[in-house]
Amino acid sequence: MDVPPEPSTRRVFVALAPPDEAKDELARVLQPSYARYPQLRWNRIEDWHITLAFLGELPSTAVPLLRSVLAGRAASHPALHLGLRGGGAFDGRLLWSGIDGDLAGLHLLAADVRELVRSCGIEFTERPLRPHLTLARSRRDDPLSVPEAAAGLAGFVGRPWRAERLHLVGSNISRGPGPIRYRDIEAWRFGAAVGAPGGDGAPAEP
Template sequence: MPRIFTAIEIPADVAQTLTFLRGGLPGARWIDPENYHITLRFIGDVDVHVAHDVASMLDSVNRAPFDLRLDGVASFGGRKPRSVFANVAPSQALTDLQAEHERMMQRVGLEPEGRKYTPHVTLARLRDSSSRQVADYLSERGSFRSAPFRVERFVLYSSRASTGGGPYIVEEAYPLAAIPAKRAI
């Protein structure tokens, strides 16, 4: 059973700037830069037939390329921090693309995603990092901001069940290039 998800890749130059955020946080297990991404929809462990249906359905996405920027660093987990991440600046194009992926996955028969979508790039998973240590880390690096980058495709990734952070394999890439709708005659 493959474990799959859809995502936007992080360009190498932006990934390089994210590496400057590494370090200075006890208990952090840093994600390798080649595994940085923005998840659109986690699909999970599915059988080969569902994976094929997902891949086929994604071919119908018809959206234009758009720009994104990373803006700030934060954490998930509150008093028991689980991870630190780079925020994605608000983008209607990203929100619309993610919502389309969610609708498609429900049409394939997957359960709706239970959590509110928070676009981000995971930088590290945390083990035994105190909320104070995380707060100190965020106060030093929270003002991070990347240069804008162009999103010209999204991908379908697969991964092996492991302890977070990859390696991820691009199974399919889907270019973003809006095609004008055909007019009825």
């Protein structure tokens, strides 16, 4: 079987991901909204993530540099205790769930990650950190669905969980109408020595 060629560029970001139990808990709360607002472009549950640094489209040659520095940072950082809480809307069109817990630690980790990326000579547009999970997007002619779905999440408080891995993620760069798909390039366990079992990540792509 032929292996597809390595793309010359990748759209890349660094993120945390809730564990399956936390995602399943939120998905159960969202069931009424899934049924009531089928016209929304709902993100796949497996794609839910908390972006720490969005790096944009990078040459594939930049990925090995990122792997090295991010593995080292994860090895020296403790797991973060977080939770999912409530919901809201950005610009009335993007539905999100908020993040609770050690937000100070989350902001410090994001600042460290961004500094490490810059130390690799990688330029990116730095956006203020607004920790959240993106759940769905509406079309321009639908101004009500996202705010109404967000109101349905107002009282949601998820169980606390530990963010145990730092993820380097690639997304597809298709310009077609289909949804964006995300895939781990590699992930590293927090607090594990580089080279130790479970500490140096497992590449998700050949």
